[in-house]
Amino acid sequence: MSKTYTVAILGATGAVGHELLELLESRHFPLAELKLLASPRSAGQTLAFKGENIAVEAVDENSFNNVDILLASAGGSTSQAWAHKAVDAGAVVIDNSSAFRMNPDVPLVVPEVNPDAVAKHKGIIANPNCTTILMAVAIYPLHQVKKIQRIVAATYQSASGAGAKAMAEVQAQASAILMGEKPPTDIFPYPLAFNLFPHNTPLNDMGYCEEEMKMVNETRKIFAAPDIRVTATCVRVPVLRAHSEAINLEFAEPFSAHEAREILNKAPGVKLVEDWQANYFPMPVDATGCDEVLVGRIREDISHPCGLELWLCGDQIRKGAALNAVQIAELLVEKNIVKPAPAIASR
Numbered sequence: 001m002s003k004t005y006t007v008a009i010l011g012a013t014g015a016v017g018h019e020l021l022e023l024l025e026s027r028h029f030p031l032a033e034l035k036l037l038a039s040p041r042s043a044g045q046t047l048a049f050k051g052e053n054i055a056v057e058a059v060d061e062n063s064f065n066n067v068d069i070l071l072a073s074a075g076g077s078t079s080q081a082w083a084h085k086a087v088d089a090g091a092v093v094i095d096n097s098s099a100f101r102m103n104p105d106v107p108l109v110v111p112e113v114n115p116d117a118v119a120k121h122k123g124i125i126a127n128p129n130c131t132t133i134l135m136a137v138a139i140y141p142l143h144q145v146k147k148i149q150r151i152v153a154a155t156y157q158s159a160s161g162a163g164a165k166a167m168a169e170v171q172a173q174a175s176a177i178l179m180g181e182k183p184p185t186d187i188f189p190y191p192l193a194f195n196l197f198p199h200n201t202p203l204n205d206m207g208y209c210e211e212e213m214k215m216v217n218e219t220r221k222i223f224a225a226p227d228i229r230v231t232a233t234c235v236r237v238p239v240l241r242a243h244s245e246a247i248n249l250e251f252a253e254p255f256s257a258h259e260a261r262e263i264l265n266k267a268p269g270v271k272l273v274e275d276w277q278a279n280y281f282p283m284p285v286d287a288t289g290c291d292e293v294l295v296g297r298i299r300e301d302i303s304h305p306c307g308l309e310l311w312l313c314g315d316q317i318r319k320g321a322a323l324n325a326v327q328i329a330e331l332l333v334e335k336n337i338v339k340p341a342p343a344i345a346s347r
């Protein structure tokens with residue numbers, strides 16, 4: 001009989017948690033048991049999985065007994081509080097938060113880019129930032145052919161990146177505005193419906209927000225390219241789900257749009273969406289629910305002889321979070337390395 005695994009989802013009631021459930025079921029992950037964990041607020045709630053209702057438990061010290069893989073998607077502070085306890089209990093943690101991403105002992109993995117990095121885990125593997133995952137899938141195939149020197153990214157990020165409550169808030173804002181009422185702003189600092197604003201994560205001394213610096217630092221780590229130059233402007237837009245990104249790439253030598261298109265047409269995790277006659281290119285509504293990153297509008301940069309422009313859309317909850325995490329879990333199973341190596345050095 002083939003091996004099966006006990007998997008726990010921490011943050012099962014959230015937007016990414018729901019998608020993790022769906023993916024474990026639809027991708028037939030070899031499960032022995034599935035445990036659903038969240039905050040005490042959700043204890044007793046049930047969630048459907050494979051035709052059964054599974055009760056959600058409040059996470060506590062005993063939650064990780066016999067758990068082989070913990071998929072954590074309950075925010076950075078919750079991961080900080082529980083990840084090491086799960087590792088100590090014998091689980092491998094695939095963490096969707098930013099808590100451990102830049103820790104040198106923690107592999108940061110996009111399976112289409114650096115699958116072999118999973119083997120170096122010491123108990124925790126980090127799932128990268130959503131905008132970074134989507135960009136990495138789309139541009140790494142080009143980087144393999146001619147090294148990228150510089151990336152200039154502008155993002156158009158949906159409400160889903162801020163969680164299920166944020167998605168509901170945008171809908172409530174839209175209804176309120178259409179009714180001529182004041183839109184609620186309990187989750188977002190400003191109305192997002194019929195508006196947009198620069199990503200509202202904390203700013204550093206250089207004026208870059210955290211989200212932008214995640215794209216810079218995480219891309220370097222995933223590509224194992226510490227010198228690659230990256231700059232980004234991240235913007236929250238009134239789209240419910242699926243992020244979009246305008247990417248400008250600079251190479252050391254010219255890269256034709258034709259060659260880039262041929263490469264991306266065969267690239268894992270990428271779907272080319274280009275109808276130049278109809279002016280039809282990737283849109284968030286089309287990317288919603290898709291496993292692939294949709295890429296289009298590939299064109300040579302008229303302002304630089306070695307520049308290339310492209311546009312992408314990807315489902316932030318799926319490939320930007322839950323799918324990437326499940327693919328990492330599948331890699332662990334495939335490589336038969338579920339049990340962690342000795343405890344992680346730095347905490």
Ligand code: A2P
Nearest residue numbers: 011012013014015038039041042074078163164
């Ligand atoms: P809960 O629903 O009980 O609050 P989203 O990113 O969509 O907002 O989801 C966040 C997820 O993280 C939810 O499942 C939420 O559970 C969970 N969560 C938030 N805070 C905690 C916590 N302190 N302990 C455990 N789970 C938490």
